[in-house]
Amino acid sequence: MDTRNALNRSTATAIRVALGMLKRRTREAVADGQLTTPELSALxxxxxxxxxxVADLARLQQITPQAMGSTVASLEKHGLVTRSPDPNDRRRSLLTVSGAGSDVLHSSRDAKSDRMAVALGESFTGDEVATLAAAAPLLERLAQHL
Structure with missing residues (x-):
């Protein structure tokens, strides 16, 4: 393996490990009474x-339609999504996020961002925060190419 391929593989491994840890820690911080990770992901x-x-969502989330149906039913029970008939196929239902669902999404995202902002402020230098800020769009672009 040439030097560039070795560096790419090493970098890919480091990114995968770091993002996996970040994802796990973010999920662990969910408070009682909030949506489960699958519910929040579906929303x-x-x-x-x-x-x-439901079938489209299951395909996008890479789970069975039955599992997604259960998740969506819970979201509906909490008033976070609405179901309406598909005008092109009356046998299907189309799902949209309700106003309450939108509020939950924004507050969850804000809470996670707030926790990260506190960690950045307490544990990172200004230069380190700038490096992470510069890396964020690159990580997003990497995700789009996977």
Whole structure:
């Protein structure tokens, strides 16, 4: 393996490990009474791709339609999503995020961002924060290419 490929592989491994830890720690910080990770993930996906069907969401989240149906039913029970008939196929329902669902999404995102901002302020130098800020769009671009 040449030097560049070795560096790419080493960098890929370091990024994967760091993001995995970040993701786990973010999930651990969910307070009691909040949405489960699958519910929050489904709600965010509906927000990004609405209107969506349960089958579309299951495909995007890479889970079975039955599992997604259960998750969506819970979101509906809490008034976070609304279901309406598909005008092109009355047998299907289209899901959209309700006003309450949008509020939950924003407050969850804000809480996570707030926790990260505190950690950045307490544990990182200004230069380190600038480096992370510069890396964020690169990580997003990497995710788009996977």
């Amino acid at each position: 965010a996906q509906i927000d990004r791709s609405a209107p969506s069907t």
